[in-house]
Amino acid sequence: MTRSIFKCAFVNKRIGILGSTGSIGCNTLEVITNLNNNGYNCEVVFLSANNRIEILRKQVDKFHPAFVYIRNKKKAQEFKSIIGGKTKVISGEEDLSGLVKFEHYDVLVNALVGFAGLKPTIEAIKSGKYIALANKEVLVVAGALVNKLLDHHNIQLIPIDSEHSAILQCLLGEQYKSISKIILTASGGPFRTKTRDQIKDATVVEALNHPNWNMGDKITIDSATMMNKGLEVIEAKWLFNIDVNNIEVIIHPQSIIHSFVEFSDSSIKAQLGVPDMKIPIQFALTYPERVQSDFPKLNFNELKDLTFEKPDLDKFECLKIAFETIKAGGTYPIVMNAANEVAVDLFLKNKIGFYGISDIIRKSLEKHNNKNDFSLEDILEIDNQTRTEILNSF
Ligand code: MG
Numbered sequence: 001m002t003r004s005i006f007k008c009a010f011v012n013k014r015i016g017i018l019g020s021t022g023s024i025g026c027n028t029l030e031v032i033t034n035l036n037n038n039g040y041n042c043e044v045v046f047l048s049a050n051n052r053i054e055i056l057r058k059q060v061d062k063f064h065p066a067f068v069y070i071r072n073k074k075k076a077q078e079f080k081s082i083i084g085g086k087t088k089v090i091s092g093e094e095d096l097s098g099l100v101k102f103e104h105y106d107v108l109v110n111a112l113v114g115f116a117g118l119k120p121t122i123e124a125i126k127s128g129k130y131i132a133l134a135n136k137e138v139l140v141v142a143g144a145l146v147n148k149l150l151d152h153h154n155i156q157l158i159p160i161d162s163e164h165s166a167i168l169q170c171l172l173g174e175q176y177k178s179i180s181k182i183i184l185t186a187s188g189g190p191f192r193t194k195t196r197d198q199i200k201d202a203t204v205v206e207a208l209n210h211p212n213w214n215m216g217d218k219i220t221i222d223s224a225t226m227m228n229k230g231l232e233v234i235e236a237k238w239l240f241n242i243d244v245n246n247i248e249v250i251i252h253p254q255s256i257i258h259s260f261v262e263f264s265d266s267s268i269k270a271q272l273g274v275p276d277m278k279i280p281i282q283f284a285l286t287y288p289e290r291v292q293s294d295f296p297k298l299n300f301n302e303l304k305d306l307t308f309e310k311p312d313l314d315k316f317e318c319l320k321i322a323f324e325t326i327k328a329g330g331t332y333p334i335v336m337n338a339a340n341e342v343a344v345d346l347f348l349k350n351k352i353g354f355y356g357i358s359d360i361i362r363k364s365l366e367k368h369n370n371k372n373d374f375s376l377e378d379i380l381e382i383d384n385q386t387r388t389e390i391l392n393s394f
Helices: 023-037 055-061 073-082 095-098 113-125 137-153 162-171 217-225 227-240 277-288 317-328 332-348 354-367 377-392
Strands: 014-018 043-049 065-071 088-090 106-110 131-132 157-159 180-185 247-251 257-263 270-271
Touching: 014 023, 014 095, 023 043, 023 055, 023 106, 023 277, 043 055, 043 095, 055 065, 065 073, 065 095, 073 088, 088 095, 095 113, 095 257, 106 113, 106 162, 106 277, 113 131, 113 137, 113 377, 131 257, 131 277, 137 227, 137 332, 137 377, 157 162, 157 227, 157 277, 162 180, 162 227, 162 257, 162 270, 162 277, 162 332, 180 227, 217 227, 217 317, 217 354, 227 247, 227 317, 317 332, 317 354, 332 354, 332 377, 354 377
Parallel strands: 014 043, 014 106, 043 065, 065 088, 106 131, 131 157, 180 247
Antiparallel strands: 180 257, 257 270
8 A cells, every 4th residue: 555645744734625604614613723723733724615705704704814715606705796805716617727726825624515526626735735635526437547647746635525534544554454444434314214115205305314424415315325335335445445355334323433444353443433524534634643622522321322234225226326326336336426416416406316316327337438547538428428318318
C-alpha cells in the first residue's frame, strides 16, 4: 500500500468549500470556527452554492471569503446586488473550474452531491490541492483515475464520509498487509424494520425521515434504498486499495460504531462516536492530529444497545444491485451511479415509486456494454448517455 493518502498532515489551512450551504458545508464551517478557537488559523478562501443565497449570505458575513461561486446565474446576480464588501461573486462552469485552480488556497473540501463533483476534484488535484472528500460519487465513477492522479501529483485525499474516516482511524499505526477485512456499518435507514410490501408505496416524506443522521435529500434517499452503502463499498475499495470481496456491510441501527477493520490475527478495531459529521470533518482537516472540540460526546451510561443485523438484499434491492455492479467492475459503476442519481430525483419529484429506483438502475445496467479500459471522456459520455436515455423514456 503506497497511497499518498496516509502520509502527512495538512500544513496550511487556506480552505475552499464546494457545496457550503448543504449539510456537510455548514458543518465544515462550524468545524473551522472550532479550529480557529483552538489555535488554528483557518482562512475560508471561497464558498460555493447552487441557489441558497440566504444561508450563503450569513456565511459570507462571518467568514469573508475572497470568492463565492453561485451555480444559478439569476441567484448570482441577485446575490451581487445584496452583498457588499470585498467578496467577488462568480457563476458559470468555467468560473468554477478557475476557482478550484485558484493559486491562493491549499485544501478543497468537496461537499458537492453526485457526479457534478468529479471535474472540480480532478482539476483541484492537478492544481496541487489537498482534498477533503465528502462527495463519494467521485470515487465511485472514477476511483482508478483519481488514484492515479493523486499519486502522480503527490496529493493527499482524506475521506469525510463517517465510515471511511472510521476505517482510516482504525488503520493508523497498522500495516496494510495485516488487514483482512473492512466491515462497513449501515444504519439501515428509515425502512429497516419495514417489509418489502410496506415499503413499496413509501412516500417521499417517509423516505426522507432518517432515524439517525440529518443529511441532504439525495443521500437520505440513498440511505433509505441502501444504495448509499453500495456507493460506500466502492469508495472504500479505492480509498484503501481493498478487494471488494474483503469488504462487508452490516446493519448497526444505532450508528455509534462507524465501521470496523479486522486484521489477520483476528483482532478487530472499531471507531465509535455520536453520529455527528463535525467529528469526521474535523479529523479530515487536522489529520493525523486531533484537536480539542466541544462536539457531542458519547455517554456509555445512556447507551442501551449496540446491535447488528445482516442486510436483507431482497428488500434493499439497490444494495444487491450495487454488490453485483461492484463485482462486475469496469464502467458499470458509472452507469449505476448516473441511473441512481436520475432515479432518486424522479422519486423526489413523485414521478416513480420507491422500487422504481432499483428498476431504473437495473434496466440501465442491462443495456450497457461494459468496458474495462476507460478515460475521463468515456466517463463523462457514459454518465451523460445513461441520464439522457432514462429521461427520454419519461
Ligand atoms: Mg457514510
